[in-house]
Amino acid sequence: MPDDTDADGLPVGQVSTRLGVTVRTLHHWDEIGLARPSLRTAAGYRLYTAGDLERLHRIVVYREIGLGLDRTRAILDDTGADVPGALRAQRAQVAEKIDHLQRLSAGLDRMIDAHERGLLLTAEQQATIFGPDWNPDWPAQARQRYGDTPQWQQYAELSASRSPEEWQAIADAVAGLDRALAAAMDAGVTPGSPEADQLVERHREVFASYFPLTRQMQVCLGRMFETDQGYATHYDSIRTGLAKWFRLIIDASARAHGINPDTATWQ
Template identity: 75%
Template structure:
């Protein structure tokens, strides 16, 4: 049979290929009375005439515009249906979806940038928020070291949605914690005391702006504060010896909660 509607019509397979509609959809539209073929073969197979094909084409157009099958039926068969009004309503819905998709694209672009850069702030914004001693290359260096970790992904996810004002709040919390640690060290707060435990817990809470920090991870972080020259310089700049003092506070807090700081590993637990 030629692939053009004639007295014998087109088969379901031929219509499916011509209109890029599945055979299953054509059967369904037939079953619900939306697009029934006008002819049948002697064996009972569906055959679609030129008029059937025209109706199917219109159904495909309206379906691609997002109309549901009931609305399509009304547009095609109900003379009382306000077709322009129905299409305008659909246009409004499509415009809303486009706007939401555009917002999604913007969010995805920010997430990609955050995963690659770590911080979506200009150098000028970073300096204004974190101070003149801030290294704007720090996030890029951190990505080189930790970019394949779960914690980097969590940090980037938070960074992607954070505004400069929210970054300022994070920086203020860090500065306030540094002051509190310095004052506690001056006051002679000893490891294992209630005040020391409170400060260690406050450090975890402040650090949670980056990613969730377990006690075992905190032990590793405090150890890095003491051993890494950059971190040690920062904390010793708050008070000489602060990095070592704080590491002792964290170790004592870990022991108080049943953790051995000497065997702590970054991915070793969730306590």
Template identity: 60%
Template structure:
């Protein structure tokens, strides 16, 4: 047997090399094509044959790939005698630390989004009472998910609530309180539903309420009905001014009419 034949006899095929290295044959073909790890021998038929030195190089490539280095960085480590391996690894660790921080931030955002979809307002019961007033019932916000949890509007509400700060909730609560006070004052002053002054208040309501989810005029009509018919809502508005729930509903209806909407046929859309 000649020297070449003895050398080939000591080699392994590409399939065997792939199995020993724990990679696919396709991967070895790619590394060969880009000159990262080419077999030293070939049979007379042109088949790849990997020597022991080739296998050692594959082991090193796999080791550095497993710690996240790119192929260019691996090539530099293996082929550049002046390469600072420890410096390359420290840089890789720094990049990994940055990525870990990004993933932790992403995880925190996902956690808040998940909680918002499940709870709605991400404030403690005590904080909600402080922000929305002593008569606020945190249980109502939780109950809202039971009623509306499968709607697009609940999803929109949760998406906005997830990252709303306590200060932003306070600002929104103040805007709602000011609006409700102005509604009560308008009723006291004898403002007639459908007049420009009443319509201006209804537009303000739609604008403020749209901080929770986009509120169309037809949807606002549906809310007006609920404000008047639901015992909890009607008690709230009539607690501000006697008769405010009905006046508010009538004002919403008349405002809708000025925009070509028949309140009698309005639906949640």
């Protein structure tokens, strides 16, 4: 507020400093009639009186709480305006914004956590969903191995929004595919047959729960299924030789789509 030396009014520069607004803003408020200085110097420069500063201070406060200029003008100029009611309405809007920002913050926390951990499930939840043979250290190992790849980023961002129930549905789909693969091998389904190709497509659809899988990527996975000890043990524990058979049907499907399995790369 002005002191005794402000009796003749303050110039716009000093008012700008006192209120923490720009000179351009003060000029704009003057031009639209929201806050006009009561005095002018002989040279035409604006001078703001104590009353002007009181009005400006209220404008700044209302702006800080989010009131628009039109609503601010109505409150200031209408002597019968329901100021408490207007402020309560604004408080309700602020509360909604706070709630929205809190939800955004929580979502960001989950996204960060998913990028760092991969799977936002407790060890107990993982065991319940993925079975007793599941190792809760696998997601961390996968991050160390693949954390700088686009596929890990896609996986993490999908993981961030998934509930335990959704993960259970994915686990059920994977288990169903494993059973279908074993049954097809038992039935003598041959690589390159329509039945085998359907299983290869089903695998791509199920795997899309983690990240989009191209046919070349699928060929690379097929190799891993047969040569990686962890994957090979998993499939061969379902049926002896299933890891190799799975790789063979993937390769046959790839050839049918113009891909040479011997030269396919992760792309």
